Amino acid sequence: MPKNRNISMAVIRRLPKYNRCLRDLLDKEIYRISSKELSGILGFTASQIRQDLNNFGGFGQQGYGYNVEELHHEIQKILGLTKDYNAVVIGVGNLGQAIANHTNFEKHGFKILAMFDINPTLIGLQIRGTPVYDMKELAEFINENKIEIGVITTPKEVAQSVAEELVEAGIKGIWNFAPVDLKVPEDVVVEDVHLNESLFIMSYLIKEQEMLKSLGDQED
Amino acid sequence: MPKNRNISMAVIRRLPKYNRCLRDLLDKEIYRISSKELSGILGFTASQIRQDLNNFGGFGQQGYGYNVEELHHEIQKILGLTKDYNAVVIGVGNLGQAIANHTNFEKHGFKILAMFDINPTLIGLQIRGTPVYDMKELAEFINENKIEIGVITTPKEVAQSVAEELVEAGIKGIWNFAPVDLKVPEDVVVEDVHLNESLFIMSYLIKEQEMLKSLGDQED
DNA sequence: TCAGAATTTTAAAACGACGTGACAAATAAT
DNA sequence: ATTATTTGTCACGTCGTTTTAAAATTCTGA
Numbered sequence: 480m481p482k483n484r485n486i487s488m489a490v491i492r493r494l495p496k497y498n499r500c501l502r503d504l505l506d507k508e509i510y511r512i513s514s515k516e517l518s519g520i521l522g523f524t525a526s527q528i529r530q531d532l533n534n535f536g537g538f539g540q541q542g543y544g545y546n547v548e549e550l551h552h553e554i555q556k557i558l559g560l561t562k563d564y565n566a567v568v569i570g571v572g573n574l575g576q577a578i579a580n581h582t583n584f585e586k587h588g589f590k591i592l593a594m595f596d597i598n599p600t601l602i603g604l605q606i607r608g609t610p611v612y613d614m615k616e617l618a619e620f621i622n623e624n625k626i627e628i629g630v631i632t633t634p635k636e637v638a639q640s641v642a643e644e645l646v647e648a649g650i651k652g653i654w655n656f657a658p659v660d661l662k663v664p665e666d667v668v669v670e671d672v673h674l675n676e677s678l679f680i681m682s683y684l685i686k687e688q689e690m691l692k693s694l695g696d697q698e699d
Numbered sequence: 700m701p702k703n704r705n706i707s708m709a710v711i712r713r714l715p716k717y718n719r720c721l722r723d724l725l726d727k728e729i730y731r732i733s734s735k736e737l738s739g740i741l742g743f744t745a746s747q748i749r750q751d752l753n754n755f756g757g758f759g760q761q762g763y764g765y766n767v768e769e770l771h772h773e774i775q776k777i778l779g780l781t782k783d784y785n786a787v788v789i790g791v792g793n794l795g796q797a798i799a800n801h802t803n804f805e806k807h808g809f810k811i812l813a814m815f816d817i818n819p820t821l822i823g824l825q826i827r828g829t830p831v832y833d834m835k836e837l838a839e840f841i842n843e844n845k846i847e848i849g850v851i852t853t854p855k856e857v858a859q860s861v862a863e864e865l866v867e868a869g870i871k872g873i874w875n876f877a878p879v880d881l882k883v884p885e886d887v888v889v890e891d892v893h894l895n896e897s898l899f900i901m902s903y904l905i906k907e908q909e910m911l912k913s914l915g916d917q918e919d
Numbered sequence: 920t921c922a923g924a925a926t927t928t929t930a931a932a933a934c935g936a937c938g939t940g941a942c943a944a945a946t947a948a949t
Numbered sequence: 950a951t952t953a954t955t956t957g958t959c960a961c962g963t964c965g966t967t968t969t970a971a972a973a974t975t976c977t978g979a
Contacts, residue, residue: 513926513927513928514927514928515926515927525927529927529928529929530929530930533928533929533930537928537929539927539928539929540927540928541926541927541928541929542925542926542927542928543926543927543928544926544927544928545928
């Protein structure tokens with residue numbers, strides 16, 4: 480029975496980690512686990528794990544721990560992974576194609592039904608089974624095929640206007656790979672994958688590590 | 700003059716946003732900005748922006764604000780973007796190819812010199828200018844070409860062993876796209892891009908949004 | 920089978936990190 | 950010279966994590 484009293488984003492961002500960890504455990508045919516053992520695997524404190532899980536209900540049992548199968552199922556439910564999602568990709572560049580062809584997403588219930596672009600040489604093609612349509616057909620396709628998720632892999636210059644088209648067509652979530660902060664109504668979910676930012680942060684951390692190292696050398 | 704007293708990760712993750720924002724301002728030929736104006740653009744509070752920037756030095760001037768050009772340059776320095784990085788991609792799948800071909804990274808000083816795989820049909824090919832070599836040559840290539848960054852786009856099963864090879868060869872940072880938590884020595888930087896997790900979080904948020912909406916309908 | 924010890928979760932309290940608000944000091948504008 | 954603007958900084962409040970104490974269950978050995 481979910482308690483569901485305003486879960487913080489910090490907790491939500493850990494849920495997929497729990498999910499993956501539990502699936503790995505099932506693969507290894509481990510059917511019972513304590514927060515302490517999970518802590519060893521995940522690197523979070525046992526206490527945090529217990530508190531995280533307790534946000535959604537008392538899935539554990541004192542003196543026993545957690546039933547892996549049950550907990551995995553619960554987290555799948557919490558994450559909304561027990562249903563399928565239909566998606567489209569906007570922008571048939573390298574990244575767009577890679578995502579459309581990435582079979583892994585389909586395994587988890589995310590089906591990419593079509594790609595859209597404005598480039599006439601691409602429109603009409605099938606890229607490994609996924610058709611490429613004209614942007615003009617986007618709204619109609621979304622409505623007719625119950626598309627819930629739009630993936631934006633366009634150049635940054637057009638990302639906002641694409642987002643607006645998607646919103647207009649009634650999309651529920653936008654998976655945004657363009658390096659811009661999209662402005663959408665608050666009932667539309669945006670999840671950003673900012674590769675540049677990720678790379679820059681790595682750059683910072685490498686630089687910092689170098690500094691630490693050269694400092695250590697001096698002090699020896 | 701950087702103060703650099705243990706900057707928190709929360710601050711670091713905002714730095715690329717400042718960087719992008721400032722570049723956009725320069726494009727618009729805006730050379731002066733206050734924290735209040737930045738706040739309007741970025742959505743952070745003016746107070747947070749001032750405090751963030753102050754971690755690294757007093758870049759602003761009272762009564763005036765910040766010089767966009769200077770601030771941009773400072774943040775580039777902080778992020779370590781004033782130098783170039785050599786990188787290799789391990790795993791010539793859809794994603795690996797997309798990243799190797801993504802010209803955007805090169806613009807920011809990240810040069811992908813080669814890709815590596817174990818698939819004999821790929822080895823020896825050039826994929827849009829980037830050569831594909833045998834994994835056996837990885838360590839040698841890293842040493843000879845001063846490679847600092849390794850990008851892992853392999854299947855998850857081999858990601859850890861690839862990481863170990865990279866570490867052994869003296870890599871400084873790993874940009875990891877495989878859905879595993881890599882174990883590396885603490886002087887090696889790992890920056891994860893977990894696409895599955897990002898997608899699952901979106902799934903959660905969509906589900907939650909739907910719940911909110913149906914709740915709202917009832918209460919009307 | 921039963922009692923006691925060990926394990927482990929739950930819940931609450933303490934602690935710490937982070938973000939916000941307020942104010943003094945400095946500069947710019949008039 | 951005076952007023953308006955704006956940063957730098959510190960104090961406070963909020964949010965997130967860790968510690969602690971209590972309760973429930975399992976495990977052990979006779």
